[in-house]
Amino acid sequence: MSPYESAIENSRREFLTTSASGLGMAALVALLQADEKRASAADPSIELTSVLAEKAPHFAPKAKNCIFLLQAGAPSQLDLFEPKPKLNELHGQPLPTEMLDKVRFAFIKKESAVLMGSPRKWSKHGECGMDFSDFLPNIATCAEDILMVRSMHSEQFNHHPGQLLLSCGRATFGLPTIGSWLTYGLGSESQNLPGYVVLTSGRGSSGGASLWSSGFLPSHYAGVVFRSEGEPVLNLTNPDGLPDELQRRGLDTLKALNESHFREMQDPEIASRIASYELAFRMQSAAPELIDLAGESASTLEQYGVGRPQHPQATGRGNVADAHLSFARNCLLARRMVERGVRFINVIYEAWDQHSDLEQDLRYNSWVVDQPIAALLKDLKQRGLLDSTLVVWGAEFGRTPLGENRNGRQANTGRDHHPFAFNLWMAGGGIRGGQVYGETDEIGWSVTRDPVPMNDFHATMLHLFGLDHLKLTHRDQGRDFRLTDVAGNVIQRWLA
Helix, strand or coil: CCHHHHHHHHHHHHHHHHHHHHHHHHHHHHHHCHHHHHHHHHCHHHHHHCCCCCCCCCCCCCCCEEEEEECCCCCCHHHHCCCCHHHHHCCCCCCCHHHHCCCCCCCCCHHHCCECCCCCCEEEECCCCEEEECCCCCHHHHHHHEEEEEEECCCCCCHHHHHHHHHHCCCCCCCCCHHHHHHHHHCCCCCCCCCEEEEEEECCCCCHHHHHCCCCCCHHHCCEEECCCCCCCCCCCCCCCCCHHHHHHHHHHHHHHHHHHHHHHCCHHHHHHHHHHHHHHHHHHHHHHHHCHHHCCHHHHHHHCCCCCCCCCCCCCCCCCCHHHHHHHHHHHHHHHHHCCCCEEEEEEECCCCCCCHHHHHHHHHHHHHHHHHHHHHHHHHCCCHHHEEEEEECCCEEEEEECCCCCCCCCCCEEEECCCEEEEEECCCECCCEEECEECCCCCCEEECCECHHHHHHHHHHHCCCCCCCCCEEECCEEECCCCCCCCCCHHHEC
């Protein structure tokens, strides 16, 4: 058979296959994805040229940008934010058996577990009288701007599922994160930097890249990891000998080929590919300028702790690759990104999983973050940016009032994972600061007033950005998904 005859035969077979079964499947796919494809089919240039353009919110927003300070590993709320005199009084005593019967722990052995008090010294700050331990003297000075939530709760007692719940609304792989949902709903002010940027310090979070994934949303809504020093994004700069004009010509040719493919296939990932190439080209000048701190004053660098010497008692989990320096730089970079219109900045520090050596490790980790975070809040406020920038401190869960007693340990020197009651705080971006929301019992075991599930936190967060969590949806595999899944209520008492 000649090539010509073969081509005709293959075309016939393809048509018959499509007619017999493919057309039905194509119709189903078209129905499921009609909303996505209709706009791009009518005008492909819309999808190709403005995938991250700003979009109108559902109603007037209070917040425009978010800095999410993810404290991966879970700091102990009982040693930082929530004094419990009764816990100290009961130090060394066991809990009643009925309280432990149906409880799961990561490592604690129930039969020999005893309560462990905190040696921290506590003081009240601001007119609101918010409690902070002596490990956070700088953040404590910002009490009037902070909403302290003491009644977060969850069912996820291991790190990765807990971090997925905090970031995605469910402890499930393949879902978009908060930053992806915000850039999907609102786009980005910045045309020369990503709408969603990730900055990391410390050991690296258990959740890894799943904590900044776009899930089933197009990939241009995923977080882009920046390095705080050197080349901001690997392979961003041109190789030696490649002039800008030659690179531009190559990108134009590649874009034309991708556009042709897009019009044929209507695959949104092709549009994401085009957008990524174009953004990378613009970032070649914008990203190096962003991380160049030469224009910052000496007093600002000192305020954030950029270049500060190491702690004299540096030890344990947090002392990894000069994390104290990278975290300080990352907090300053977060402010600079807000100024340049980046929608969502994830600042991740992983060091808080203190199953042992709680006293020395928590002291060091707190020192790493306390000065830079307080500087960030004050810097944003002084520049008039805090009102429109939501700052969130959060982790996947808290720590137990019981001491860690896993096999082979002679003493209780740490705390296990505790999802039943933990703390999270927010500032700026339409939040009513200077208040403590929710309560736990006298040992910090469970929530006794105003419980806050993760869906309510997410619904309220989206509300601050002018987004109705019930309307911010995306259809995937025949179902409309949203960040708050099938739950979520806006907490009005949090709002300014």
